Amino acid sequence: MQLTEEEIRLIESYLLVRTPIRRADLCFVFGARAGEAAFAAETARLWRAGLFPRVIVSGGNTPGGDEPEAVTLRRRMIAEGIPAGAILIETEARHSGENVMLSLPILEREIGLARIRSVIAVGQFHTSRRYLMTLERYWPGIEKMLVTVESYGIGRADWHRHPEFISLIRGEMARIEPYLARNIIAEIDPATCTLL
Numbered sequence: 457m458q459l460t461e462e463e464i465r466l467i468e469s470y471l472l473v474r475t476p477i478r479r480a481d482l483c484f485v486f487g488a489r490a491g492e493a494a495f496a497a498e499t500a501r502l503w504r505a506g507l508f509p510r511v512i513v514s515g516g517n518t519p520g521g522d523e524p525e526a527v528t529l530r531r532r533m534i535a536e537g538i539p540a541g542a543i544l545i546e547t548e549a550r551h552s553g554e555n556v557m558l559s560l561p562i563l564e565r566e567i568g569l570a571r572i573r574s575v576i577a578v579g580q581f582h583t584s585r586r587y588l589m590t591l592e593r594y595w596p597g598i599e600k601m602l603v604t605v606e607s608y609g610i611g612r613a614d615w616h617r618h619p620e621f622i623s624l625i626r627g628e629m630a631r632i633e634p635y636l637a638r639n640i641i642a643e644i645d646p647a648t649c650t651l652l
Contacts, residue, residue: 464616467625471585471632472612475601480574482563483508486555486587487515487525488580492532494605499578500536502603508576511538512563514546514555524548552586553640556594574599581606582615582624586631589641596642 459467485499499511511533515525524547534540546562549555563569575595579587581604591600606612610621635641 459616459622467616467629471625471629472581472615473584473588473602474604475588477507477576477601477603478574479506480508480576480599480601481510481572482567482575483511484556484559484575484577484591485511485513485529486552486577486579486583487513487518487529487549488605489518489521489525490608491580491605492525492528495529495578496532496536498603498605499533500538502576502578503538503542510542510544510567512544512546512559514549514559516548516550516554518550552583552590553594556590560595572598574601576601576603578603578605580604580608581612582621582628585644586628586635586641588644589632589635592644593640593642600644 483499483502485495488495502508503511513526513529513533515529517524521528526545526547530543530545533543544562544566546555546559549558560569563572575591575598577587577591577600579602584602584604588600588602608621610618615621615625632641636643
């Protein structure tokens with residue numbers, strides 16, 4: 457399963473994005489069953505750098521798990537040094553749209569949405585654009601930043617050399633147009649992103 461140079465450039469320019477990072481009002485961690493330790497370590501690194509005062513972790517129980525993703529990630533983040541009181545969790549979400557939709561009422565109750573003007577999202581690097589597009593769809597009007605995690609042991613420089621990861625990327629690309637058509641995600645301004 458080889459990709460052409462043109463396909464690699466297209467994927468890297470459209471799908472695999474990141475944003476400049478600066479201090480934000482909140483860190484939003486999209487749940488993941490793969491790479492929980494990497495997610496917790498990266499979120500703790502950002503915390504220690506003083507980039508946000510609160511974290512919300514969203515993720516329900518997925519196949520192969522004994523507990524919701526958010527519960528597992530919260531425990532790992534505490535072990536990495538983030539104070540328990542700084543971490544909010546949402547434990548029902550089954551996909552990225554629900555991650556945002558179900559977290560918003562928790563954030564309104566615990567912090568107040570009007571007090572959150574900027575967010576740093578943390579998620580898998582192969583779904584980076586979809587995370588930003590999901591946030592744009594359900595939470596427009598705030599500044600959205602993104603930090604990605606390499607939790608499959610495959611680096612950004614050589615993702616296109618791994619057939620299993622190419623399959624993940626192709627699946628991700630195939631989701632974008634149907635999700636846009638169903639209003640599950642919203643397009644983002646490409647000027648706010650840079651290539652990974």
